[in-house]
Amino acid sequence: MFSFRWLLGALHLAIWGPITLTMTHAMLPPPPVQCNDAGCTLYNSYGVWNDRKDCHVPSITYPTTEEELRLAVAHANQNNLKVKVVSRFSHTIPKLACPDDAQHGSSMLISTLKYNSSIEIDAANLAVTADAGVGLRELIDEVERSGLSLVPAPYWEGVSVGGVISTGAHGSSWWGKGGAVHDHVIGLNLIVPARESEGYAKIIRIGAKDPLLNAAKVSLGMLGVISKVKLSLEPAFKRSVAYNFTDDAHIEDIFMDHGKKYEFADVTWYPSRHTAVYRYDYRVPLSTSGNGEYDFLGFQPNSIVVSKTTRSSEKLLESGRNVNGKCALATTFVGFKKLVANGLKNGLIFTGYPVVGHQGKMQTSGSCLYSTRIDTSCAWDPRIGGLFFYETTAIFPALKFGDFLRDVKKLRDLKPENFCGVDIYNGFLIRFIKASQAYLGQSEDSVVLDFNYYRADDSSTPRLNQDVWEEVEQMAFFKYGAKPHWAKNRNLAFLDLQHKYPSFSKFLAAKKQLDPKNMFSGEWSNEILYGKEAEKADGCALEGQCICSEDIHCSPKKGYFCEQGLVYKEARVCRYSSSAPI
Numbered sequence: 001m002f003s004f005r006w007l008l009g010a011l012h013l014a015i016w017g018p019i020t021l022t023m024t025h026a027m028l029p030p031p032p033v034q035c036n037d038a039g040c041t042l043y044n045s046y047g048v049w050n051d052r053k054d055c056h057v058p059s060i061t062y063p064t065t066e067e068e069l070r071l072a073v074a075h076a077n078q079n080n081l082k083v084k085v086v087s088r089f090s091h092t093i094p095k096l097a098c099p100d101d102a103q104h105g106s107s108m109l110i111s112t113l114k115y116n117s118s119i120e121i122d123a124a125n126l127a128v129t130a131d132a133g134v135g136l137r138e139l140i141d142e143v144e145r146s147g148l149s150l151v152p153a154p155y156w157e158g159v160s161v162g163g164v165i166s167t168g169a170h171g172s173s174w175w176g177k178g179g180a181v182h183d184h185v186i187g188l189n190l191i192v193p194a195r196e197s198e199g200y201a202k203i204i205r206i207g208a209k210d211p212l213l214n215a216a217k218v219s220l221g222m223l224g225v226i227s228k229v230k231l232s233l234e235p236a237f238k239r240s241v242a243y244n245f246t247d248d249a250h251i252e253d254i255f256m257d258h259g260k261k262y263e264f265a266d267v268t269w270y271p272s273r274h275t276a277v278y279r280y281d282y283r284v285p286l287s288t289s290g291n292g293e294y295d296f297l298g299f300q301p302n303s304i305v306v307s308k309t310t311r312s313s314e315k316l317l318e319s320g321r322n323v324n325g326k327c328a329l330a331t332t333f334v335g336f337k338k339l340v341a342n343g344l345k346n347g348l349i350f351t352g353y354p355v356v357g358h359q360g361k362m363q364t365s366g367s368c369l370y371s372t373r374i375d376t377s378c379a380w381d382p383r384i385g386g387l388f389f390y391e392t393t394a395i396f397p398a399l400k401f402g403d404f405l406r407d408v409k410k411l412r413d414l415k416p417e418n419f420c421g422v423d424i425y426n427g428f429l430i431r432f433i434k435a436s437q438a439y440l441g442q443s444e445d446s447v448v449l450d451f452n453y454y455r456a457d458d459s460s461t462p463r464l465n466q467d468v469w470e471e472v473e474q475m476a477f478f479k480y481g482a483k484p485h486w487a488k489n490r491n492l493a494f495l496d497l498q499h500k501y502p503s504f505s506k507f508l509a510a511k512k513q514l515d516p517k518n519m520f521s522g523e524w525s526n527e528i529l530y531g532k533e534a535e536k537a538d539g540c541a542l543e544g545q546c547i548c549s550e551d552i553h554c555s556p557k558k559g560y561f562c563e564q565g566l567v568y569k570e571a572r573v574c575r576y577s578s579s580a581p582i
């Protein structure tokens with residue numbers, strides 16, 4: 001994402017660098033929970049939830065040990081409080097970690113911010129056990145220091161061990177146990193409510209063979225508090241990575257072989273540019289020379305001035321309905337990414353393919369999390385008025401993905417420039433994850449599609465070409481049966497989920513067994529698990545809170561009417577028309 005910002009950032013740095021380098025305050029991401037006398041407010045990383053309503057919580061506690069975690073759950077149980085866990089990051093976009101507060105004062109938040117001291121490596125058995133609050137970067141570094149590697153590699157390192165497995169987060173791989181972190185979990189400790197005689201809460205140890213593990217490893221925080229996670233490891237290895245920026249011809253036929261052939265394959269597709277980028281990424285022996293790293297452009301610190309300028313230019317292009325302006329930006333972005341290999345570095349900079357480096361350095365990144373300069377930050381930092389966007393992530397049964405791509409190509413070919421908006425971000429990122437035993441995981445080999453796109457400052461402003469993203473979104477989730485990533489997406493993606501998961505009822509049974517009082521469930525997490533369309537209010541389709549069925553769900557005043565899809569006729573999208581449709 002956002003390489004153009006980076007490009008301008010580099011220019012900006014050249015001019016201002018010497019001055020600003022002398023400043024010492026760090027522009028670290030804001031803490032996700034902010035409290036005052038009236039209670040606390042929980043934010044996601046964009047500072048705005050899908051429904052744009054704040055999440056208020058009367059109180060929060062910061063346990064530091066497993067016993068303190070148990071006591072927190074006991075306190076909640078004894079006092080009939082609704083409870084949710086949140087990590088020090090809160091990097092999930094939907095409101096999963098927001099506890100119910102129907103009766104004011106009847107809920108609490110447990111943070112794992114201070115529960116992150118233990119990482120125990122069992123080298124003989126190729127395993128690591130970590131506290132749930134441990135950060136993925138700290139875990140990876142400790143594992144690599146012991147001469148071992150964690151094989152699944154999410155692309156973003158701003159996640160905790162507990163959070164990453166709870167939402168089914170993943171990197172990309174169809175090999176071995178696959179790209180999802182939870183499929184490498186071989187045990188965990190879960191703290192659940194218990195009877196008074198048991199002290200109101202107990203720690204249960206769930207081993208590799210226990211069927212409860214299939215419920216607990218992807219559990220959206222709805223079964224209890226995960227305190228420790230045990231993951232399997234392999235002896236340390238390196239990876240060799242090269243990108244092939246090429247034509248997008250036959251991408252719908254190539255993706256499958258590509259995913260099978262390379263252990264850590266991915267593909268980025270820029271539909272408006274007719275460009276596909278194949279990542280050739282496979283393991284090589286530790287003895288292979290090379291000490292490279294992947295410092296993904298979109299996750300590097302950005303100049304704040306540039307992030308703001310980019311946002312205002314994007315807003316101007318939006319309000320001017322300037323499609324060609326967006327396409328010009330898309331061309332610059334894709335060109336720049338090719339030049340710097342998306343952030344791959346052989347050493348300090350990129351000097352050529354392939355780039356070889358340690359497993360722990362070649363995929364998972366997030367250098368903007370540690371920005372030490374006051375004039376840089378993550379590009380989406382809510383305090384700076386920088387980037388603001390949606391992220392749709394659809395997970396397809398692999399066998400259906402080719403037809404989906406064919407449909408999207410048809411839509412693209414009608415007017416390729418209408419796709420420029422997505423190519424300004426990261427195009428369509430295509431990743432691979434394997435079939436999983438997890439009840440809320442993928443029951444078959446799957447392909448994950450991610451795309452980001454502009455979000456307006458307020459919920460009543462329609463977006464340029466929004467009908468295109470809506471059609472792709474509805475095609476994915478309703479025509480091709482894709483499932484939403486639990487940690488991303490707009491509300492409509494969660495509609496009608498239950499029949500997509502063959503083991504959904506097993507998850508519910510485990511939930512009933514472990515949390516009979518529904519302490520860990522609430523309005524917000526239920527909305528995601530059970531998928532509920534918002535009340536069909538005026539403009540509700542503009543932000544994906546509903547699917548339009550009448551013009552009023554779009555914005556007839558601003559020229560956006562509810563119409564059918566162009567390729568997927570069953571889709572109902574908000575489309576601009578300079579004159580009202582007949």
Ligand SMILES: Cc1cc2nc3c(=O)[nH]c(=O)nc-3n(C[C@H](O)[C@H](O)[C@H](O)COP(=O)(O)OP(=O)(O)OC[C@H]3O[C@@H](n4cnc5c(N)ncnc54)[C@H](O)[C@@H]3O)c2cc1C
Pocket residue numbers: 045084085086087088089090091092093096097112132133154155156158159160161162163164165166167168169170171220221222224225226227487488
């Ligand atoms: C910039 C960015 C890039 C991203 N890239 C990727 C990617 O490449 N791949 C991918 O799959 N995802 C990606 N994500 C999504 C991210 O991986 C998930 O949001 C992840 O789950 C967040 O982890 P967290 O520690 O912040 O969890 P939180 O957001 O704090 O919590 C997530 C959920 O887990 C629960 N939970 C957290 N800790 C515990 C615990 N100890 N016990 C029980 N429940 C718990 C919470 O209640 C909540 O329901 C990205 C997100 C962002 C913002």
Ligand SMILES: *[C@@H]1O[C@H](CO)[C@@H](O)[C@H](O)[C@H]1NC(C)=O
Pocket residue numbers: 088113114116117118119133134135138139
């Ligand atoms: C624990 O959290 C603190 C920030 O709260 C962080 O600085 C530290 O690196 C973390 N340690 C681990 C092992 O994750």
Ligand SMILES: *[C@@H]1O[C@H](CO)[C@@H](O)[C@H](O)[C@H]1NC(C)=O
Pocket residue numbers: 244246254278
């Ligand atoms: C790049 O990918 C295309 C499409 O798969 C292929 O035809 C071409 O040979 C590849 N180029 C390289 C250098 O691998």
